[in-house]
Amino acid sequence: MSRFEILLPYYGDVALMQNAVRSVLAQDGDDWRLTVVDDGREPGVPEWFESLADHRVRYFRNDRNLGVTGNFNRCVKLAEYDYLVLMGCDDIMHPNYLRVIRAAADREPAAAMIQPGVTVIGSDGRPYDTLADRTKRKLYAPKGPGQALYGGEALAASLLRGNWLYFPSICWRTEAVRRFGFRDDLGVIQDLALVIDLLVAGESLATTPEVCFSYRRHAESESSAKAFTGHRFEEAKRFFLDTADRLEAHGWPAAAKVSRWHLSSRLHAVSLLPGAIKHAGRPGAGAMLRHATRTR
Template sequence: MTTLDVLLPYYGDVALMKAAVRSVLAQTDEDWRLTVVDDGKEPGVPEWFAELGDPRVRYFRNEQNLGVTGNYRKCLGLAEYEHMVFMGTDDIMLPNYVATVRACLADHPGTAIVQPGVEVIDSTGKPSTTLADEAKRRLYAPRLRGRTVMGGEELATSLLKGNWLYFPSLCWRTEAVRAMGFRDDVEIIQDLALVIDLLQAGEQVVIDDTRCFQYRRHNVSVSATSAFSGARFAEARRYFLDVADRLDQQGWHRAAKASRLHLAARIHALTLVPGALRAKQWTGAKALVRNATSTAAQPR
């Protein structure tokens, strides 16, 4: 009996999407169903899925663009099985992904989230080492070996210092996510917000170091205005300050302090300032500095 929904909210590069789909088809454990929800209008995509002729693969194309959060909500509504994955359309499941997460769930039934081992790749598919990922591994992620269960304020504090999870690689218990839903007030930081909500509700995370997923980290052009607008960090800052108040109300004061400081997000914003200046994105540079240095809300 199928127990894992692989959900692919798709928009963007067709070739990368096809590679992601093929990686699901290549799983050694066939206990999965793939659902692709296409939020774009790229030609030839519906025909490609029709030609696959695989009953384990469902394909839907939205009549109107739903945007990131809207498409994730639609995918969530289509999930029917006990566990699910919101896979990125440019990421790769290694052949042992489904087998690995199922083993984690067998050892720890009822767990809300599984974080398996992840390898970071670049836009060409080669293993990649970036400053952001090295910071995740060396500074923020706990030094764990094998398979470990974490939860509560300890894990919330760790993630609010620096989010070391890889959202597209996570396996979720479907009903746990449905109980929380996706927030309307965040988009880029939606994954962290959902995890913190679940931790506050008493859910736990299994962390396994078996490498079974490739997360693609794309290079961002220094000339891209959106990369330096500062909007993503403004959203993050609003979230961190809001959730800090809720954490204090719960008595999780260490996690609240980490959220108000949101040090990793502030450092990341600061590292983008030189690129914004080189690209002559003056307004964006000011916004980045403001989000990196603001002390509008101090720890209680």
């Protein structure tokens, strides 16, 4: 009986997507299926999937571009099995991924989310250790046992202080995700918003330390001023402040306070200030400074 729906919302580099697909096809067992939802128009992609002739693979191409959040939600609607993974189309599953996830799901069947061990790679596929990832490991991630179950206000506060999860590597209980879906008004921070929705609803997160997934982190584009306009920080501030009010009303004052301060997000803006000055001038620098210095 199939348990795992591996969903690949695709847009962008064809070769990286094909490597991601091959890494899924290397999984063992007969309890999974790969569903690819193509939100682009790259030539030859439908033909490549047809040539696979693999009954474990479904391929859909959207009639129109849905954008990141829209494609995430279409993927969730297509999921039919008990668990789903929303894998990045440039990430890599190690051959042991589903073995690790199966063991964790059997150990913690009530968990809505399973976070396995992850390694970070760069655009070239080599290990890539960034300040953000070192901060996740050393400052924000729990220091307790590798196999653990977390939930409630403590986990909400921890993730709002600094989101140490690797969203594309997480295995989710399908029913729990479908209950909320991804917010249409968010384009960058929608994964954290979903996690908070689940925690407020009483759901939990299981962690397991065995590394079984490579998350690809691309360097901030040096040629694109878009990265430094501050739009994503405007979205983040709105999310954190709205969430603070929501958690206060829910009776989680400690998590609400962390969300209201959203210190890690503000520090991230500070770290981008030199690039903003270089690529976006005064408007970009002003956007970074506003996010870094204001909590309202």
